Amino acid sequence: MSAEGPARGANCAPFGGSLAAEQQAWGGHSLPDLGAIREAHARIAPYVHRTPVMTCRAIDDEAGASLFFKCEHLQKVGAFKARGACNAVFALDDKSARRGVVTHSSGNHGAALAYAARARGIPAWVVMPANAPAVKQANVRRFGAMVRLCEPNVTAREIACDAVMRETGATLIHPFDDPRVIAGQATAMLELLEAVPDLDAVVAPCGGGGLMSGTAIAAKAMRPAIRVLAAEPANADDAARSYASGKLEALPATTTIADGLRTTLSARTLFALRAHVDAFGTCSEVGILRAMRMIFERMKQVVEPSSSVPLACILERALDVANLRVGIIVTGGNVDLDKLAWTP
Amino acid sequence: MSAEGPARGANCAPFGGSLAAEQQAWGGHSLPDLGAIREAHARIAPYVHRTPVMTCRAIDDEAGASLFFKCEHLQKVGAFKARGACNAVFALDDKSARRGVVTHSSGNHGAALAYAARARGIPAWVVMPANAPAVKQANVRRFGAMVRLCEPNVTAREIACDAVMRETGATLIHPFDDPRVIAGQATAMLELLEAVPDLDAVVAPCGGGGLMSGTAIAAKAMRPAIRVLAAEPANADDAARSYASGKLEALPATTTIADGLRTTLSARTLFALRAHVDAFGTCSEVGILRAMRMIFERMKQVVEPSSSVPLACILERALDVANLRVGIIVTGGNVDLDKLAWTP
Helix, strand or coil, rough: CEEEECEEEEEHCCCCCCHHHHHCCCCCCCCCCHHHHHHHHHHHHCCCCCCCCCHHHHHHHHCCCCEEEEHHHHHHHCCCHHHHHHHHHHHHHHHHHHCCEEEEECCCHHHHHHHHHHHCCCCEEEECCCCCHHHHHHHHHHHHCEEEEEECCHHHHHHHHHHHHEEEEEECCCCCCCCCHHHHHHHHHHHHHHHCCCCCEEECCCCCCHHHHHHHHHHHCCCCCCCEEEEEEEEEEEEEEHHCCCCCCCCCCCCCCCCHHHHHHHHCHHHHHHHHHHHHHCCHHHHHHHHHHEEEHHCCCCCCCCHHHHHHHHHCCCCCCCCEEEEEECEEECHHHHCCCCCC | CCEEECCCHHHHHHCCCHHHHHHHCCCCCCCCCHHHHHHHHHHHCCCCCCEEEEECHEEEEEHHCCEEEHHHHHHHHHHHHHHHHHHHHHHHHHHHHCHHHHHCCHHHHHHHHHHHHHHHHHCCCEEEEECCCCCHHHHHCCCCCEEEEECCCCCHHHHHHHHHHHHCCECCCCCCCCCHHHHHEEEHHHHHHHHCCCCCEEEECCCCCCEEEHHHHHHHHHCCEEEEEEEEEEEHHHHHHHHHHCCCCCCCCCCCCCCHCCCCHHHHHHHHHHHHHHEEEECCHHHHHHHHHHHHHHHCCCCCCHHHHHHHHCCCCCCCCCCCCEEEEEEEEECCCHHHCCCC
């Protein structure tokens, strides 16, 4: 499946032209511009890797395009999330920083915030559902963060976060609904375009929309002619539906294997996607596993299912990139090796 | 387990000093020198990747050393074997080349020779045991080589190779007992030392000894002070025993998971190892799987069991590299993803 966005002309430049009205309608949520992204890049440079860009002839042959994989699975903590967390943590003033940071996450953002807080030498609390796998809790504790367990629902999570903030004065670092986090995630695209300046298109997976927003803002600001494409599992296509309808659509309970993408957008990220993304594609679960296996077998890279969604959309022709030079943000490599399954 | 080699002084330089007598005793088998390795490097450059060198803080912490992984699993056909096969094939004169090449292999060398022959536009035959997995036969056919099946024993294999040579005039390209192949395999070490000139040591796995010989010759010629270490599964330790005794020791039927290392040395490679390797280490099967899992989890790289043997020897302290800067040749990434098992 693929969905084209609202018709837009030259006025789809960041925050310009007729989008101002739409932005206001979304509450005027602030988003980083290229200047903020460059500042983030300089701020986080000592703490994150400048990851390599890989190519693979065999996969290009299957895709019918030239693919450039930005390897964020080789990033600190094994995911791009280290970028946003580091930017948010190192952007804090000293007084706020000393009181620490808190977030809710059962995935890579929790580990990334723990890593960033340790790098700055400040405390971190991560609220996790009590049913989160022990290995994910261990990943967060590895970097010295405190884990607070709660019931696995949104209300319990918010109560637990609020309690930490009240007790400690810690600053909440949201996994994606935060301009500092978005600016940090955007730095992967900045590096990709520095490495491969003549890309025709870029594809990133879309969960809460933090990475997708940052990628789109950086891409369009640095190279206005680039096509920005978002990829989502058909089993968790709330962002594609929200993008098409212009309002936040619900995500029914989902079983997609791409666990990093079982998240809905915020008003802020939906606004950014409507402003800067050219099209959405969605893919099947079988397609995700097929793409993931191809990346393991042909590129010899260990990636998590969410990272395979852009390639799956290309291979299922849900995104049209025939004969183009296409960047792909490979988001992470934290997959449970005991549970690798190549068929759903 | 670790085994120190015969006592040697400054005369362990390539083919110099008192080793001349030993070389003669081994039948004066020719081996490439650094000049031949540099020639090989120039010859194969258009057909192989200059693979990257990776580092990983988390693995360094476990190893107690600074490890530099030369990523031959990212090489063409997923293994260093592309280097030796390309050098042998492109070193042939036109008349011989036109008649094609033949080898026996159920592993990476067969695919590598098929790849090299296709690159030169000449025919290739690969003799494989009839019980070789279909996936391995397919790997060879993928590059357009002809597969000849034979009974799974040495005699049948040699008869089948001889038959191809008689029928077609094809040149035999042995998987390791060939100076052109050894020179090609050595180019990985040449690149590694160009990338990281101040290595204290290098470790490579040892099967038939082609890679190990080439690595050792290149290493000692480019950096005489470097320690050259060979790694082998304890379940297939014929090379370590041969190295210690000075004669070719037999390898009983072995079940090591490191299938690429179930091969015995030739007189030529044994001579090279005795001349240029400083020590052998051997490791357990559990250690191989533990190292392999560490490379998957921490480096996010898909490697085959044989590639994990050097790290396993370091982690089991069978090779003493404490606090050193150590190169590791990661030999290949062709592992059966349907049969990944993390415990033996």
